[in-house]
Amino acid sequence: DTAVSQTPKYLVTQMGNDKSIKCEQNLGHDTMYWYKQDSKKFLKIMFSYNNKELIINETVPNRFSPKSPDKAHLNLHINSLELGDSAVYFCASSQAGGKLFFGSGTQLSVL
Amino acid sequence: DQQVKQNSPSLSVQEGRISILNCDYTNSMFDYFLWYKKYPAEGPTFLISISSIKDKNEDGRFTVFLNKSAKHLSLHIVPSQPGDSAVYFCAASVVEGGQNFVFGPGTRLSVLP
Numbered sequence: 604d605t606a607v608s609q610t611p612k613y614l615v616t617q618m619g620n621d622k623s624i625k626c627e628q629n630l631g632h633d634t635m636y637w638y639k640q641d642s643k644k645f646l647k648i649m650f651s652y653n654n655k656e657l658i659i660n661e662t663v664p665n666r667f668s669p670k671s672p673d674k675a676h677l678n679l680h681i682n683s684l685e686l687g688d689s690a691v692y693f694c695a696s697s698q699a700g701g702k703l704f705f706g707s708g709t710q711l712s713v714l
Numbered sequence: 715d716q717q718v719k720q721n722s723p724s725l726s727v728q729e730g731r732i733s734i735l736n737c738d739y740t741n742s743m744f745d746y747f748l749w750y751k752k753y754p755a756e757g758p759t760f761l762i763s764i765s766s767i768k769d770k771n772e773d774g775r776f777t778v779f780l781n782k783s784a785k786h787l788s789l790h791i792v793p794s795q796p797g798d799s800a801v802y803f804c805a806a807s808v809v810e811g812g813q814n815f816v817f818g819p820g821t822r823l824s825v826l827p
Contacts, residue, residue, distance in 0.1 A: 607757070636815075638817075643819065644801070644819060644820055645817070645819050646758070646803060646817040646820075647817070648814055648815065648816075651814065659814050693757055693758070695757075697815075700746075700809050702748055702760045702763055703748070703750075703758075703760070703805075703815055704760070705750075705757030705758045705759070706757050707755070707756055707757045708755070708756070708757050
């Protein structure tokens, strides 16, 4: 069983569209994250949720909205996609004081 | 401002020899450090970690050294194997600070047969 799974793996879409990436973890962790790996390969945190509560919200356009229906799920909705949103998005989870477990990533290409 | 730096974008090592990957950080509040390994088209996977109360942690072929006064850590892989070829990310966090893991830009290791 995959510990942190995210779908889709690849997402190709037109500028201006709205899209969602889903993430689920079966590790029983309390905290989930979204990271973005940009063209320079930096892994930067976007959001962190602890038990469905937003903990970290880095400087991210408000077109990006995370939604956590329960502590095992953290979805990422992106409105009005722009070319600069093209990147690889990673979901991750951790237990308090513990290491991060990552999903396999979603490669988003905005045309 | 980059709080976690990996100044070598790439490193090539002969199979069987030692690989040393370096990482520097600027935030003295960091108290938990991790190394992740990433293959293409996969998510980063955890390799080894070290708490700031230690200066060394070993797990099989992998050893992480922490020098708090220099704000420097290094990952030693010995002996290096071709399957170790990947991108290695250093990460740091403040355990009581909401678990914001800050990553370095990564070092691409190539182990040559």
